[in-house]
Amino acid sequence: MHLAIAGNIGSGKTTLTRLLAKQMKWKPYYESVEDNPYLDSFYDDMKRWSFNLQVYFLNSRFRQVIEIKDSHQTIIQDRTIYEDAYIFAPNLHQMNLMTTRDFDNYISLFELMSSFIDPPDLLIYLRASVSTLVKQIATRGRDYEESIRIDYLKKLNERYEEWISGYELGKLLIIDVDDIDFANKPEDLGIVIDKINAEIHGLF
Numbered sequence: 743m744h745l746a747i748a749g750n751i752g753s754g755k756t757t758l759t760r761l762l763a764k765q766m767k768w769k770p771y772y773e774s775v776e777d778n779p780y781l782d783s784f785y786d787d788m789k790r791w792s793f794n795l796q797v798y799f800l801n802s803r804f805r806q807v808i809e810i811k812d813s814h815q816t817i818i819q820d821r822t823i824y825e826d827a828y829i830f831a832p833n834l835h836q837m838n839l840m841t842t843r844d845f846d847n848y849i850s851l852f853e854l855m856s857s858f859i860d861p862p863d864l865l866i867y868l869r870a871s872v873s874t875l876v877k878q879i880a881t882r883g884r885d886y887e888e889s890i891r892i893d894y895l896k897k898l899n900e901r902y903e904e905w906i907s908g909y910e911l912g913k914l915l916i917i918d919v920d921d922i923d924f925a926n927k928p929e930d931l932g933i934v935i936d937k938i939n940a941e942i943h944g945l946f
Contacts, residue, residue: 743816743817743863743864743941743942744810744811744816744817744819744860744862744863744864745762745768745816745817745819745862745864745865745866745938746818746819746821746822746862746864746865746866747759747818747819747820747821747866747867747868748780748821748822748824748825748865748866748867748868748902748906749821749867749868749869749870749902749919750868750870750875750895750896750898750899750902751769751875751879751890751898752870752872752874752875752876752877752878752879752882752895753868753869753870753875754868754870754878754919754924754925755773755820755821755868756772756820756870757925758866758924758925758926758934759771759772759818759819759820761924761925761931762818762935762938763818763863765789765935766816766935767930768815768816769813769815769816769817769818769831770817770818770819770820771806771809771810771817771818771820771925772820773799773802773820773821774782774798774799774802778795778798778799779798780794780795781791782793785890787855788834789838789839789840790841792839792840792844792926793840793841793844793847793848794832795802796830796831796840796848796921797848797851799826799830800827800848800852800855803821803822803823803826804823804855804859806819806823807823807859807860808858810865811860819862822862823852823855823856824856824861824905824911825840825902825905826852827849827852827856828901828905829898829901829902829905830898831845831848831849831852832845832901832912833897833898836897837871837894837897855905861911861912862911862912863912863913863942864906864912864913864914864915864938864941864942865909865911865912865913865914865915866915866917866938867902867906867909867914867915867917868905868917868919869902869906869916869918869920870899870918870919870920871891871899871920872895872896872899874919874920875895875899876892876895877927878925881904887896887935904933906935913941915937915938915941917928917934917937922934928942
């Protein structure tokens with residue numbers, strides 16, 4: 743079974759992936775962040791490095807999904823391939839941080855790749871306000887994230903909500919991060935696990 747966690751920067755995807763993998767004995771697939779050769783450059787000069795960064799993520803996540811497809815385990819994935827194509831790349835294009843030529847090339851790549859993959863059995867969307875995102879980004883203290891602008895996070899949130907409102911590829915579970923603290927409160931993590939189990943058992 744393939745479960746995936748979607749959500750904006752700082753919404754808690756990696757934390758929840760780690761906790762679920764530990765509690766449920768699922769195999770985690772994490773987003774390539776620490777070993778990403780483009781992130782620092784991207785936050786220094788988004789316009790110059792946006793296409794490179796998005797292609798790197800697209801390639802990385804496509805490889806993950808192919809591996810997940812061939813796996814016989816229950817997988818929990820930190821972020822999906824769809825978020826790059828429906829949220830991050832279009833947002834960069836709209837903000838004039840990615841040229842139309844590069845954006846069209848990127849979407850063409852995504853459309854080809856997506857024709858070879860299956861969506862997750864369950865998508866878990868972590869919904870968070872911008873203030874919560876800012877607080878959680880500050881807490882984890884990644885140097886390259888210090889320059890992330892509030893308007894950038896706000897635009898991403900708007901795109902996430904638009905995408906989720908029309909999501910029909912499979913089962914969807916929405917967790918409101920503003921109202922829950924699964925990272926620090928075991929009882930809150932238990933609530934999330936109960937909701938996930940209810941959705942999983944409804945898959946078959």
